[in-house]
Amino acid sequence: QKEVEQNSGPLSVPEGAIASLNCTYSDRVSQSFFWYRQYSGKSPELIMSIYSNGDKEDGRFTAQLNKASQYVSLLIRDSQPSDSATYLCAVVVPGAGSYQLTFGKGTKLSVIP
Amino acid sequence: EAGVAQSPRYKIIEKRQSVAFWCNPISGHATLYWYQQILGQGPKLLIQFQNNGVVDDSQLPKDRFSAERLKGVDSTLKIQPAKLEDSAVYLCASSLDPGVVADTQYFGPGTRLTVL
Numbered sequence: 001q002k003e004v005e006q007n008s009g010p011l012s013v014p015e016g017a018i019a020s021l022n023c024t025y026s027d028r029v030s031q032s033f034f035w036y037r038q039y040s041g042k043s044p045e046l047i048m049s050i051y052s053n054g055d056k057e058d059g060r061f062t063a064q065l066n067k068a069s070q071y072v073s074l075l076i077r078d079s080q081p082s083d084s085a086t087y088l089c090a091v092v093v094p095g096a097g098s099y100q101l102t103f104g105k106g107t108k109l110s111v112i113p
Numbered sequence: 114e115a116g117v118a119q120s121p122r123y124k125i126i127e128k129r130q131s132v133a134f135w136c137n138p139i140s141g142h143a144t145l146y147w148y149q150q151i152l153g154q155g156p157k158l159l160i161q162f163q164n165n166g167v168v169d170d171s172q173l174p175k176d177r178f179s180a181e182r183l184k185g186v187d188s189t190l191k192i193q194p195a196k197l198e199d200s201a202v203y204l205c206a207s208s209l210d211p212g213v214v215a216d217t218q219y220f221g222p223g224t225r226l227t228v229l
Contacts, residue, residue, distance in 0.1 A: 004155070034217075043204055043220040044156065088155050100169065101146075101218060103155030 003027075004091050006104035014112050019076040021107050023089030026070070031099070032092040033065055033072045038106065039085045048074060079111045115139065117221030119205050125227045131193035134224045137186070138207030144168075145182055146218060147190050148204040156204055162188060195228045202226070 003026040013019045021035075032051050036044035050056045050063040050072065062075040072091075076083055086106040092099050118137040126132050138145050144163050148156035159178065160170040165185040173180065177196070182188040192199055202225050206218040 008153075043223050045220070046217055049217070090155075099216070100158055100161065101156075103157070105153065105155050 004104035009108040012110045021074040025091045030091045034090040035074045036088040119221040129194040133191045136205030142207035144208045146206040150202045
């Protein structure tokens with residue numbers, strides 16, 4: 001059973017602070033890792049992807065991957081109220097002749113003005 | 114570039130009725146996915162098509178759910194008969210290259226189904 005675990009939150013941070021979102025996964029053959037943002041009533045949108053160990057930065061977002069610990073995280077610097085959303089961690093594992101996304105339940109982030 | 118299109122956006126039905134959802138992927142995208150997202154959960158893959166063939170439908174409740182992708186373009190997901198627990202958002206996604214492990218999936222706006 002492939003599992004992706006996230007704290008459901010809500011995680012509340014003040015505006016301007018760093019928000020730290022965490023995700024663990026169970027399948028060691030997982031190859032690619034994604035963070036999606038989902039606003040209430042909207043569909044998921046990709047914000048970051050990471051494939052190798054270490055950090056990857058894109059603007060205010062940094063994804064961190066540690067395959068040995070089966071752990072991936074997302075840091076949001078200078079958090080803004082517009083960052084308030086649910087953040088979904090997704091992991092790609094080989095499926096039946098293809099590559100499939102398995103999602104966690106998501107962490108709800110609230111940025112307080 | 115136009116995104117993934119879905120219709121209808123909302124649907125309310127009685128239990129035991131049937132319902133169908135339609136999806137048109139991004140032009141040129143070979144792979145099409147249907148996900149079910151229950152409130153408070155992450156999306157769960159129901160079925161994956163590559164062109165017009167089924168790659169994986171292991172999580173599709175085949176006694177009541179069916180899906181097809183004729184001509185390798187748009188797709189229809191059907192539920193017959195619907196149960197209360199089918200109330201969810203049904204998301205369609207597409208990706209360009211099925212052979213790329215890191216290929217990005219783009220999601221449509223979803224169809225919110227309420228079964229009464």
